[in-house]
Amino acid sequence: MSNFSISPETLRAQAQAAQDAGFIQLGENMRRAAELTRVPNERLLRMYELLRPGRSTQAELESVAQELSEKYDAPLTSAYVREAIQVYAERKLFR
Amino acid sequence: MPQSLRANILSQRDINKETFVEPWPEAGLMVTDSPNDPQPTLAFDAHGRVISLDGRPRADFDVIDTFIADHALDLEAAPEAMAMPSLSIARMLVDINVPAAVVRRLANGCTPAKLCDIVRHMNVIEMMMGLAKMRVRRQPANQAHVTNRRENPALLAADSAEATLRGFAEVETTVGIARMAPLNALAILVGTQTGAPGVLTQCAIEESMGLRLAMKGLVSYAETLSVYGTERSFIDGDDTPWSKGFLASAYASRGVKIRFTSGTGSEALMGSSEGRSMLYLEARCLCVTRGAGSQGVQNGSISCIALPESLPGGVRAVLAENLLASMLGLEVASGNDALASHSQIRKSAKLMLQFIPGTDFIFSGYSAVPRRDNMFGGGNFDAEDFDDYNVLQRDMQVDGGLRPVQPEAILKRRREAALAMQAIYAHLNFPPITDIEVEAATYAHASEDMPERDIVADLAAADRFLYSDMTVQTVVEALHAAGFDDTARNIEQMLYQRTLGDYLQPAAIFVPNSAVNQSPIRAASAITDPNDYCGPGTGYRVTGARWDEIQRIPQAQSPRDFIADRIGTPMKNLHDLADAKIGSYNEVILAVGPAFGRHLTKTINGLDHERVLEAIFTGVAKEGMTARLVRVYHTSDCAAIGYVGAELSGSGIAIGLQSRGTTVIHKKGFPRLHNLELFSFSPSLTLEIYENIGRNAAKYAQGKTVTPIKPSIDNWARLRLIVKTALLHRRETEAIENKNPKEVYFDWEPDI
Known part of the structure; x- marks a missing residue:
């Protein structure tokens, strides 16, 4: 399976190309994607599930954010999840 | 309620199977410009953080407002975009002198209400112009x-x-x-x-x-x-x-x-x-x-x-x-x-x-x-x-x-x-x-x-x-x-x-790669193939190989051999004699076009010219008269052929017959484009009708009361046969010679 995987370096280069052409958010998405290349399939699917509305407690999402920054060296995605935590708390979107 | 017959037909049309309703803003049943839509606004604090968006303060933001405020807006372009009159941006969308990138930069600084306010000024043709310019990839x-x-x-x-x-x-x-x-x-x-x-x-x-x-x-x-x-x-x-x-x-x-x-x-x-x-x-x-x-x-x-x-x-x-x-x-x-x-x-x-x-x-x-x-x-x-x-x-x-x-x-x-x-x-x-x-x-x-x-x-x-x-x-x-x-x-x-990631870029599709020693395909995206339309002569054009490909539908045929089956072998029993003279007795002239029975031998309806001549001669004979055959050389026009015939006819009555079958009954003294009867629907003309045309012409010559013939009219025939009509007429026109009308001997006797 690994032989059709995109590398984080390639994703970052694509992110730069996108941002140079004015597609700022697409570039940010690709930078988060570069981080997520390190997360195994099943764990990635699970993280997505936990981010959906009413799926997790605040503590569960906080542990996802922590796991992203500590285990997978994914600071951008971790910050993205922390931002969601704040909004979910305000809008009552936790389980 | 009583309905007209037309209203009955209309009520059964497909369009009347649809549901049409009046707008109801509270239910969201309004496509644009609801009275409940907010006015465009955008405000920041000293740190450049959005504090209100489209009339809503940050404290009241829902998840979407927050996400838009924090992720979607280009805050560098926003002050300029929000301050610019929406009408100006709308006009930039259709102005070929304003590149797409300029409009896009402003759009990315617009709130949702501002975006709506821009397109509010535009009709569909202006929106289509805008779309042609703003489309991301060069080729659709x-x-x-x-x-x-x-x-x-x-x-x-x-x-x-x-x-x-x-x-x-x-x-x-x-x-x-x-x-x-x-x-x-x-x-x-x-x-x-x-x-x-x-x-x-x-x-x-x-x-x-x-x-x-x-x-x-x-x-x-x-x-x-x-x-x-x-x-x-x-x-x-x-x-x-x-x-x-x-x-x-x-x-x-x-x-x-x-x-x-x-x-x-x-x-x-x-x-x-x-x-x-x-x-x-x-x-x-x-x-x-x-x-x-x-x-x-x-x-x-x-x-x-x-x-x-x-x-x-x-x-x-x-x-x-x-x-x-x-x-x-x-x-x-x-x-x-x-x-x-x-x-x-x-x-x-x-x-x-x-x-x-x-x-x-x-x-x-x-x-x-x-x-x-x-x-x-x-x-x-x-x-x-x-x-x-x-x-x-x-x-x-x-x-x-x-x-x-x-x-x-x-x-x-x-x-x-x-x-x-x-x-x-x-x-x-x-x-x-x-x-x-x-x-x-x-x-x-x-x-x-x-x-x-x-x-x-x-x-x-x-x-x-x-x-x-x-x-x-x-x-x-x-x-x-x-x-x-x-x-x-x-x-x-x-x-x-997948490992290259080129097709993650905006609007990417794969196209054949013309570069040698490379992959057979490459991604065409906003990065490699951005839309560069800015008015006539620019941007993607349907030309060259692509236009050839679009033209070649399997149904398209060569028009060159379209009328091959109308050409055939020239009639052997048709002989030109001397210049046609004006007749001195009660007769019907049958004047045919220059290609008749020679360059062309069948009508558009597939009738042999020989059979058509026989039918008309028979019709004239059945009314107790004879027909004289004349060929007009200098024109291929049906009215002109009939007109020339009438001038030559002892009775003043002539039938003009084009090779494709179009027929007119003309009368001496009438203006060229006037006539007694005109049969312009040549694809509908049968031998029976041609015989009746002969009979009616003879009756006109005898001064009898005549009931005009009403051939069935198929309005789709013109649609189906217009190319053939054009080519048959072209052939007749090619046969034009600068000669006087000739007397023609048709070696045949009606069986009356």
Whole structure:
């Protein structure tokens, strides 16, 4: 399976190309994607599930954010999840 | 209430099967400019943080407002964009002197209400101009839907192989039974990569299942990442802007292209429009889409299309949402997918709004299977409309993303795809695809043309594929093992492209690569092939090889041999004599055109000229008179031929007869273009009518009361036969000589 995987370096280069052409958010998405290349399939699917509305407690999402920054060296995605935590708390979107 | 007969007919027209309603803003049943839509506003604090958006302070933000404020807006451009009059930006959209990049920079600084305020000033032609300029990719493309009711794998593969041959750049499938997803995705992957690599494929399915299929390498893009314009409908859609953004990154981390999906009417349909107009809510969706880092969007009301279409201005609003997306730099797959109208006129007229300017994908998608096999909601245009669509491209010199194909090539490709599926199923020990199924899939139109399969066994195979460690590589191995090396290599090429990531860029599709010693395909995107339209003579033009291809519909014939069967052997019993003299006794002149019986020997209706002469002579004789035959050389015009004849006729009555069969009864002293009777519908003229023409002419000559002949009139004949008419007339005109009319001896006696 690994032989059709995109590398984080390639994703970052694509992110730069996108941002140079004015597609700022697409570039940010690709930078988060570069981080997520390190997360195994099943764990990635699970993280997505936990981010959906009413799926997790605040503590569960906080542990996802922590796991992203500590285990997978994914600071951008971790910050993205922390931002969601704040909004979910305000809008009552936790389980 | 009593109705006129016409009103009865009108009430039965297809258009009157539709539902039309008056706007009701509180229910969200208003396409644009709801009284509840906010005015555009944007305010920041000292740190550049948005503190109010479209009239709502940050403290009252819902998830969508927060996401737009923090992710979607280009805060550097925002002050300028928000301060600029909306009318000025609207005018920039249609001004060929303003490049797309300038408009896009401003649009990215606009709030949803401001975006709506811009397009509010525009009519549909201006929006189409704007769309042609703002489209992300240089060349438009098209997407197909391939599904079938029986979820037959051989048929899915054959239909997607045909769709590929017909030019679609993307093929989307979906499922009747959700568990079938891996096998349906597999079938369209194999079908599309039969023959050549490059068509992107996806399977519309629940979000996490979609990602799972991508991880297995079974799909190369995903499109049904749906977003909504109100918080409640977004949550009902089982996501938040952050979870959708995460999903977008998750796909990209596996090298897979995505686009979001939204569209006018979805919030009203889900009962939570908050009383806003459909377009305002869609503008919010588009800001979320851009903010989440999706490269593009499928929009244009999509499966809700009948809802905006029930309201005034609905079709314009749908075009407006396509335009808004392109302004924001999003790839647009512009709807035209779900069944939208009973009326062929209405559905085609609506299509023109995307077809003429061109969008990144004009359909999302076009049903490449018959409507009844389309599992997406019908298919507004389907496999039965292929020829119509190709003719529209040819008529307008417009690139609608499809190409006409020869029927033999289609059969070959379909069979190859079905055989590849048969080999894969055999190799993986899945329920066999029989030779009978391969044969049926090659020739089938719809799923009812296929033998039934054991669905339970197929579902078990699908589960096995999904929950084992089988991936697309298992499929590639199976193809190699069975000798389908080309298809295997094409699939490997698609996997290789994933590692490059070029097709993650905006509006990317794969096109043939002209560079030598490179991959056979390359991504064409906003980075490599940006739309550079800025007025006439710029941007993408339908020229060269592509225009040749569009012209070559299989139905087109060479006009050069069109009238070959009207030429024949010149009549042997027709002999020119001296110059025709003015007659001195009561006669009927039959004046024929210069090519009659010589260069041409049959009328447009296929009647031998000899038989026509016999019929007219017989008719004249039956009234106790004789006809004198004259050939007019200096003109091919029917009225002129008849006029010359009348001048020569002892009775003043003549019949003028063109070679193609058009006939006139003329009278001396009448102006040239006046006549006693004119038979301009030559395709409807029979020998019986020609005989009656002879009889009537004789009666006129005798001063009798005459009942004019009323041949049946077929108004479609002109439509069908106009090319033939033109060529027959051209032949007659070529036979013109600068000679006086000649007396002609017709060696034949009527049997009276």
